[in-house]
Amino acid sequence: MDGTLVDTETLWWDATAEVAAAHGHELGAADAPEVVGRAVDDTAAHLARVTSAERKALARRLTDDFFQRVAAGAPLRPGADRLLAELAAEGVPFALVSASPRVVVDAVVGGSLAHVPFAFTLSADDTARTKPHPDPYQAAADRFGVPTGRCVAVEDSPDGAASAEAAGCALLVVPSLLPVRSTPHRTFAPTLADVTPATLRACLTRAVSTPQARR
Numbered sequence: 001m002d003g004t005l006v007d008t009e010t011l012w013w014d015a016t017a018e019v020a021a022a023h024g025h026e027l028g029a030a031d032a033p034e035v036v037g038r039a040v041d042d043t044a045a046h047l048a049r050v051t052s053a054e055r056k057a058l059a060r061r062l063t064d065d066f067f068q069r070v071a072a073g074a075p076l077r078p079g080a081d082r083l084l085a086e087l088a089a090e091g092v093p094f095a096l097v098s099a100s101p102r103v104v105v106d107a108v109v110g111g112s113l114a115h116v117p118f119a120f121t122l123s124a125d126d127t128a129r130t131k132p133h134p135d136p137y138q139a140a141a142d143r144f145g146v147p148t149g150r151c152v153a154v155e156d157s158p159d160g161a162a163s164a165e166a167a168g169c170a171l172l173v174v175p176s177l178l179p180v181r182s183t184p185h186r187t188f189a190p191t192l193a194d195v196t197p198a199t200l201r202a203c204l205t206r207a208v209s210t211p212q213a214r215r
Helices: 009-022 029-034 040-050 055-071 080-089 102-109 135-144 158-167 197-209
Strands: 152-155 170-173 186-188
Touching: 009 040, 009 055, 029 040, 040 055, 055 102, 080 197, 135 158, 152 158, 152 197, 158 170, 170 197, 186 197
Parallel strands: 152 170, 170 186
Antiparallel strands: none
């Protein structure tokens, strides 16, 4: 969701920067790996390490500040609306798998993505562990009733890519704020404007042809 379908990574960065500044820390490039694409608790834990603030209080403040920014409007990423419409037209089921908390997922899906026919949505609250662990994508494949190796994950961040790859999904990476490491099992596209349903089918074909074992 964040940084892939909607341009919320910038909103998350701004919210984190504001919370960090309130506790005497200036957010910078060194913080980026602990902020971009990370779950609220992960970023809160990082801020707790670099400030004297309490982690749970930081998590609440981060969620509240981010939610307010999302509620004000989260623009779609280039090509996202067209790709989702084409998938729907072809009868390809798709779900939203996010490391954001349920309250944020519901706000975005009820706002910027209200017109999108997701089969279901998964938030950070719906699995024991969220990204970069494989749990979210494994849970999504289980709900679809198919092996993870028959699913294509579309991700923008290192943690998201690691989650999908660990679960055994085919993977298309469309980087957002952070660079994502290239591996033989990852397909890359500069934006979703360059992606079609055929692109996603090619990701599956590529995944099957690589020596990595697929679930």
